[in-house]
Amino acid sequence: MKATVYKILKGKFLISQGSYKKWQLIFFFSCLALIMIASSHSADSKVHLIAKLNEDVKEMRSSYVETRAKLMELKMESYVRNKMKDRNLLPSKNPPIKILIKPNSNTP
Numbered sequence: 001m002k003a004t005v006y007k008i009l010k011g012k013f014l015i016s017q018g019s020y021k022k023w024q025l026i027f028f029f030s031c032l033a034l035i036m037i038a039s040s041h042s043a044d045s046k047v048h049l050i051a052k053l054n055e056d057v058k059e060m061r062s063s064y065v066e067t068r069a070k071l072m073e074l075k076m077e078s079y080v081r082n083k084m085k086d087r088n089l090l091p092s093k094n095p096p097i098k099i100l101i102k103p104n105s106n107t108p
Contacts, residue, residue: 007013013022073079081091 013019084090
């Protein structure tokens with residue numbers, strides 16, 4: 001057993017007769033390891049991209065909320081009234097009149 005371990009440590013199994021199959025196996029495992037490493041790097045880059053996109057979504061969502069709040073403030077009647085006061089436009093004292101049009105029976 002001691003001799004077998006010694007042969008393995010020296011690498012005699014790689015140069016002995018019939019070592020071609022062992023080299024094929026080593027090459028196969030090396031290729032599998034390279035594929036696994038490439039796949040891992042690809043998955044990591046996708047995770048980083050997803051994290052960046054999530055941060056962008058949060059930033060855009062907060063910008064949307066801020067813009068919507070500003071719009072609500074600009075649409076308020078009191079804000080419009082104050083802005084129009086500078087141009088000497090005041091609200092009407094008479095309420096608007098609703099005009100109703102009855103459908104004519106002659107039109108198709």
